[in-house]
Amino acid sequence: MQLQADLALKSAIDTLTRVVQPALGADETIAAEQLEMVVGLLSVLHKRLPLLYRFQCEELERALGLGDALAALLDESLSAEERTGLDAARAKAARELGRAQTGPNRVQAATRVLRAMTAELVRTRYAAASAAERAALRQAVLDYSDDQLLRDRAWVAAQDWEATELPSVESLLFE
Amino acid sequence: MNPETSVMPLPSRADCAAAARALITAQGHSVHDLTSARWLAGSASHLHLAFDLDWTPVDAARRRTPMVLRLETPGLLTATQRARECQVLAAVRECLPVPRLYACDEAGAVLPRPGLIFALVPGVVPGDDVGAGFVDELAAGLARVHALPLQGDTGSALAALPPGTVAASQLLERWEQLRAAADCEAVPLLELAGAWLRAEMPHCRQPVLLHGDLHAGNCLVDSRDGHLSALLDWEMSFVGDHHFDLAGLSLPGWSEAKGRTAGLDPVRFCAAYAAAGGLPLDPVALRYYEVLVVWARCILLHAVSWRCALQSDSHAQARLAWMTGRSYPLMAQLSALLARA
Secondary structure (H helix, E strand, O other): OOOOHHHHHHHHHHHHHHHHHHHOOOOOHHHHHHHHHHHHHHHHHHHHHHHHHHHHHHHHHHHHHHHHHHHHHOHHHOOHHHHHHHHHHHHHHHHHHHHOOOOHHHHHHHHHHHHHHHHHHHHHHHOOOOHHHHHHHHHHHHHHHHHHHHHHHHHOHHHOOOOOOOOOHHHHHOO | OOOOOOOOOOOOHHHHHHHHHHHHHHOOOEEEEEEEEEEEOOOOOEEEEEEEEEEEOOOOOOEEEEEEEEEEOOOOOOOOOHHHHHHHHHHHOOOOOOOOEEEEEOOOOOOOOOEEEEEOOOOEOOOOOOOHHHHHHHHHHHHHHHOOOOOOOEOEOOOOOOOEOHHHHHHHHHHHHHHHHHOOOOOHHHHHHHHHHHHOOOOEOOOEEEOOOOOHHHEEEOOOOOOEEEEOOOOOOEEEOOHHHHHHHHOOOOOOOOOOOOOOOHHHHHHHHHHOOOOOOOHHHHHHHHHHHHHHHHHHHHHHHHHHHHHOOOOOHHHHHHHHOOHHHHHHHHHHHHHHO
């Protein structure tokens, strides 16, 4: 997927800086000020977005540490309800941290490697393949592509490229 | 306040106007005034400044002429050579209406960047109500372009190529090189299409001069009488199979507007082309080049636009980033074409 946050943010920042900012008249002080804020906000997001997942996981780890510490510290004074609630929250946090061993960057990297390998296999095998083998290769790639493209197209549906309606990306991702 | 980028600002409108004036003057013409300088939006590959020029051309009377300065965008993978474009425009001028060229600055010696100055041609992009007259004129003009004799040294825009698969091979290689240069994520569908295109290459009996980027968005209709005002953007012109141009024009939905076909019915256009004495049409070759045209457009949007949005000094980075989304419905179109092939 090409139209990801990194591309959108960088191109937005550069365009606002290169094209929009210089075009504002000298009298447009409010617009200029707000534009500077917008560029600043986007820049912060652009710089930090790759770390967001890691930040959130670490935040949860720390919150769990505090929960564990308070559970030990206040053990004898906790009501039954407080104990149940705190235990459930700590257990949920531990479960989520256990699931969070990977992150978006790693998932993306693994996808890229696999796509590169499969694309290369298609490229190197097709030329020497028999007619039947080519047909089978073609079907495998088209089947995969049609499924993936439906999701890619649904992802950018707000850009309004399509003449017909597509399923929502939510329904496709959580079916 | 932006610490994140070190972007170069655009050349200013005033600087561009002054440079345009200087370039026209350098051709030996007398410039009295340049007014109404304004940016034209809508292009990601070039920067366009329209203006009115009050001037006295060499060997002609004083006049006021609407013109357009077109400047190259630095860092684009699809940068083309203006000298070749000038050659093509000179050659096709007798075939159909094209913008008149006034000046060329190949190296950016006078202009802030390499660029050209054209006449500003009035007209609108054809809509669904485009008339038969327009279709017939465009088809006849295209037939005449395809009939132009080719000559010139290797490297000339008009150099002939031998019959066979040389032209198609060169075209495939050019687009594969562009995709490799963009160095973006691999797409198995694009690899499959490339492999199919290599395996199914048709024999071209007679490579001809092609527009190379023919679609409704590059046509202008005179809104007063519905006739062909001009065929624009000859920078992608190359020598190859005439089916490439016909495939480009007959494929729907290349323009940004949702699913717009611009009234250029493929069956009608091919019939008009044949009636105008165009080269014979082979349905198998036409289907091949439909796949090739869509594949190339996918590469342009998915790979090239992405890379240029990330790294070029374009004025239109946001547009380039936006257009990467267009690659997905196009890839769906490519998948459908391959499934039927």
